[in-house]
Amino acid sequence: MKILGIETSCDETAAAVVEDGRWLRSNVIASQFHLHAQHGGVVPEVAARHHLEVILQVIDEALLDAKTSWSELAAAAVTAGPGLAGPLLVGVNTAKALAYAHDVALLGVNHLEAHLYANWLEVDGREYVIPELPALGLIVSGGHTDLILMRGHGDYERIGRTRDDAAGEAFDKAARMLGLGFPGGPAIERTARDASSASGDVKPSLRLPRAWLKGTDDFSFSGLKTAVLHTVRGETGPPPPSEEIAAAFQTSVVDVLTKKTVEAAVREGVRSILLSGGVAANTPLRETLVARSPLPVHAPPPVLCTDNGAMIAACAHYRFEALAAGPDLDPQPGMKFAHV
Ligand code: KG4
Numbered sequence: 001m002k003i004l005g006i007e008t009s010c011d012e013t014a015a016a017v018v019e020d021g022r023w024l025r026s027n028v029i030a031s032q033f034h035l036h037a038q039h040g041g042v043v044p045e046v047a048a049r050h051h052l053e054v055i056l057q058v059i060d061e062a063l064l065d066a067k068t069s070w071s072e073l074a075a076a077a078v079t080a081g082p083g084l085a086g087p088l089l090v091g092v093n094t095a096k097a098l099a100y101a102h103d104v105a106l107l108g109v110n111h112l113e114a115h116l117y118a119n120w121l122e123v124d125g126r127e128y129v130i131p132e133l134p135a136l137g138l139i140v141s142g143g144h145t146d147l148i149l150m151r152g153h154g155d156y157e158r159i160g161r162t163r164d165d166a167a168g169e170a171f172d173k174a175a176r177m178l179g180l181g182f183p184g185g186p187a188i189e190r191t192a193r194d195a196s197s198a199s200g201d202v203k204p205s206l207r208l209p210r211a212w213l214k215g216t217d218d219f220s221f222s223g224l225k226t227a228v229l230h231t232v233r234g235e236t237g238p239p240p241p242s243e244e245i246a247a248a249f250q251t252s253v254v255d256v257l258t259k260k261t262v263e264a265a266v267r268e269g270v271r272s273i274l275l276s277g278g279v280a281a282n283t284p285l286r287e288t289l290v291a292r293s294p295l296p297v298h299a300p301p302p303v304l305c306t307d308n309g310a311m312i313a314a315c316a317h318y319r320f321e322a323l324a325a326g327p328d329l330d331p332q333p334g335m336k337f338a339h340v
């Protein structure tokens with residue numbers, strides 16, 4: 001069964017064809033970051049207009065790459081939320097029109113649930129291992145930082161979340177303070193790598209704070225963000241080079257995310273950990289989580305961590321009946337998937 005997945009919730013216009021929830025037949029991603037870089041963040045109206053300009057071409061390319069015609073598709077699955085209203089509207093309306101015109105099923109997918117399902121995709125050159133359930137998912141993206149207990153397909157409980165900034169948002173804001181550009185995650189990672197190759201490790205004097213929020217599975221990154229600001233401004237002493245601040249910031253985020261995730265996973269008695277969302281592309285995060293976890297850790301390759309259509313199609317495969325939608329499918333910018 002082949003499903004077309006369409007994603008437009010933020011600043012990537014993406015479409016992919018996935019067979020049986022596993023095989024990636026195509027994966028087309030048109031990123032708009034160059035349009036938003038000058039503003040240091042995503043401008044919703046600009047994003048929506050650009051999605052509209054390229055979406056049909058992106059979908060055509062995904063079908064062409066997959067050598068798949070509409071008649072071979074079981075469904076068109078689209079991100080219904082959460083995300084930016086204008087960008088979501090473009091994807092949902094396009095999917096609706098195409099599904100109706102080609103007489104295929106329409107499925108409305110939750111973007112965060114789909115991030116978890118990137119872990120069900122087969123990746124070239126890696127042994128294919130289906131994640132064992134129950135699992136604990138750490139979703140770390142630009143807008144969310146959630147710990148999700150996944151008992152089965154469609155059976156979720158959110159046990160932890162950020163109380164202020166999302167991890168990706170913290171990376172983006174810290175990068176902005178350091179003048180490193182947008183998106184901040186990859187920029188911080190690159191810059192921090194320069195620091196460690198130059199000086200070995202982060203200097204102990206440059207240890208930035210960690211918010212443990214003991215007794216909860218919640219996170220908080222706003223204190224760390226403020227500490228970066230004070231450091232950059234030289235309020236805590238002569239400002240260190242940006243590479244060292246970037247490295248200290250990343251080490252702090254990685255330390256908290258990995259320790260709290262492993263602790264919760266062990267306590268809940270899950271069988272695996274699912275790392276997902278854009279920040280999951282971060283190499284130190286991936287490596288530290290693997291090193292600290294006594295359980296198998298699944299993490300998609302970086303290109304499937306950031307927003308893509310393949311994860312939408314994979315999620316739709318496993319949740320086909322539950323996600324079936326009709327012509328009344330509307331974008332839901334605040335869509336939830338795990339009961340709190
Ligand atoms: O999942 P995603 O592509 O979009 C949302 O659903 O938000 O996540 C985007 C976020 C951005 O904040 C970006 O800075 C961050 O993921 N990110 C990274 C890396 N690559 C992307 N953060 C840290 N390290 C990376 N290599």
Ligand code: ZN
Binds near residue numbers: 111115142306307
């Ligand atoms: Zn995302």
